[in-house]
Amino acid sequence: GQNIDQPTEMTATEGAIVQINCTYQTSGFNGLFWYQQHAGEAPTFLSYNVLDGLEEKGRFSSFLSRSKGYSYLLLKELQMKDSASYLCAVREGNDYKLSFGAGTTVTVRA
Amino acid sequence: GAGVSQSPSNKVTEKGKDVELRCDPISGHTALYWYRQSLGQGLEFLIYFQGNSAPDKSGLPSDRFSAERTGGSVSTLTIQRTQQEDSAVYLCASSFQASGGNEQFFGPGTRLTVL
Secondary structure, eight states: OOEEEOOSEEEEETTOOEEEEEEEEOSSEEEEEEEEEOTTSOOEEEEEEOSSEEEEETTEEEEEETTTTEEEEEEOSOOGGGOEEEEEEEEETTOOSOEEOOOEEEEEEO | OOOOEEEOSEEEEOTTOOEEEEEEOOTTOOEEEEEEEOTTSOEEEEEEEETTSOOBOTTOOSTTEEEEEGGGSOEEEEEOSOOGGGOEEEEEEEESOSSTTOOOEEOOOEEEEEO
């Protein structure tokens, strides 16, 4: 399986930018997903990267470097509602299931 | 219409009892997944169903866990002789296909507490 690491917690101020890093080790990388999960709620899809580079979607961007086994999720113009856990998940080979990191809890302060 | 639904939302049971957790996937989604989320842990894959193919049960932690999917739609996860370490949130997800970038849509989960 994969070894997926991401920071446990991050705190930032409303309006600021926060970057959540995710590193992984896999023998046959085939895609990386970012999900957002508010407390007590279901994870919701944010982004998918399979090729190197930056994918931008509104205030959220996700970057992937396959050679480095590294991704980040960038949250810009932070809002209070962005306080949540952010989950990095990797798909390996032709596998259909995702392997998740433990999640990064982001707290946005006024 | 609706997203993935799960029932019950909360279940408290006594050690040794059996429990059944239900998942209704999004209509038309052929792939269905069960995950478990323990406090402070990442989501742990349990089992996967795709159409009429045999399910992948490789993530089930013990033979006390089983799941079935009837008619390619509703799925039930059964835990027999529950133990305290089974306490977790059990999440179900479905996707249109199992490959590529098809995102998995998650249900709200069932919070299981074993006393």
